[in-house]
Amino acid sequence: MLNLDLARYAELQHHLGFRFRIQHTLRKSFVAFAEGSGDQYVQTARVLAWATLAPSPQQRRNRLLTVRRFALALSAEDRHHEIPPADALGRRLFERRIPHIYTADEITALMRAAALLKPSGSIRPLLYETLFGLLAATGMRVSEALALSLDDLTADGLVIRQTKFQKSRLLPLHATTWEALDRYVSARQRLGTLNDALFVSTTGTPPSYPTVIAIFLRLARSTGLRGQPGQPGPRIHDLRHTFAVRSLEQCRPDRDAVGRHIVALSTYLGHAHVTDTYWYLQATPILMGQIASAGEALHQGAVA
Template sequence: MLSQDLARYVELQHRLGFKFRVQHTLLKSFVAFAERHDDRHVRAARVLEWARLAPSPQQRRNRLLTVRRFALALSAEDRLTLFGLLAATGMRISEALALQLYDVTADGLIIRQTKFQKSRLLPLHPTTRGALDRYLTARRRVGTLNSALFVSATGAPPAYSTVIAVFLRLTRVIGLRGEPGLRGPRIHDLRHTFAVRSLERCQNDRNAVGRHIVALSTYLGHAHVTDTYWYLQATPILMRQIAAAGEALHQGAVA
């Protein structure tokens, strides 16, 4: 329901420190108007219809701008779910966009269209599964017949170029990238970061690391274990573990 979407949006604005009184009043009016027409998501025609009820051009403009920001926030929630899933699983963006509703199972996500034409199962952390379930609840309100897991407000799957553009815009907004043309995080870096963070959490033992690398390579869908090595890079945590292993080896202990 739009009223639930509005409650989340208002809570977010309050957490950010905004009073959000006038905007909240306007949005409550719009949501009530839209729900009287059984709308489950923001529709452009309904927004224009509601905005025309304002008594002056300036107030009509305020109504349009306020609902536009609300609609953009709802759209961003869906995109953030996609980016969050990439960060939490390390899957390729092409694999995420190819997911279908029937690929979401009780045991995890089934990746059917892989780079090397091999299917695999990705178990999900409970927090990741919870976020995905919340997205699925919101997705049902779109009312599309498309079976793709990730869809836009129009009910169609987002294009790869659109996802990349949104990612670049978000990373600029939060300060991770500079102006266009400057280097910064790529969406594929989420996959690299997942691999490194996974290894950081591994038990600092040669045999455990060996087993972990094999499991990580399978989870990432690599054809060979050696492909996974290219994803790894030095971090303070890994360097401390390597130093400790080297010290233990120097002292005659098992590294």
């Protein structure tokens, strides 16, 4: 019964335009857990038992809130479904998670580890080496990269059609990025699959979002970027933060140039508002040095 309820809920979310891949995976996990105990309705005790299986407080709370939204929708139709309290696992004030700004050596290590994935000689190692490199070189979202098709490779750059805000955009690419993509596409075309997705696995189909995250975490731990499961560390999304910060570091440090650069960066990242781009910026020694120089110039009466 819960499985049918989940199918109806997922279909409704899809029609409303939501594409919550991770949340849907969590809800499926909960439904399997609950139905394994014979539950036909959402029960608070079962939600908490399932949520506390997660390795960290943040993940446990995320599990609770994800299923709670599902329970709210079901309870509106049938009061037999219980709605777990939002603070059942404690209250937590929102705190911005400080992004990890990757060094060039860390990105290189991650890509080299991907190139050693098994089975060697298959498309899999090259797929993840190219995918992680493309994320670092463009700052695009993982979902956008996985939605790319071969037709999205144009002479002017990558066409991003599947965006968070339903807006298409063009990403010009550096020559070295084109070289890496050309090498991957040559190998990908030898698969002979009818699927037109750019990134495909050994089965000829695109890898799922959870699979990509799992591979990233495994490689990040193997290279020393992250600790054991449940411990905080660099995320794949931090490659997007890194792109934004490194891009700003290359900008000429004067007010007009920075203003123009931020607008261009916001467009490149696919943000609906330029203020969204500020969220991706993080202080680095280079940026702090530029800010100090600008402050010194202002103090001396010059234009910063």
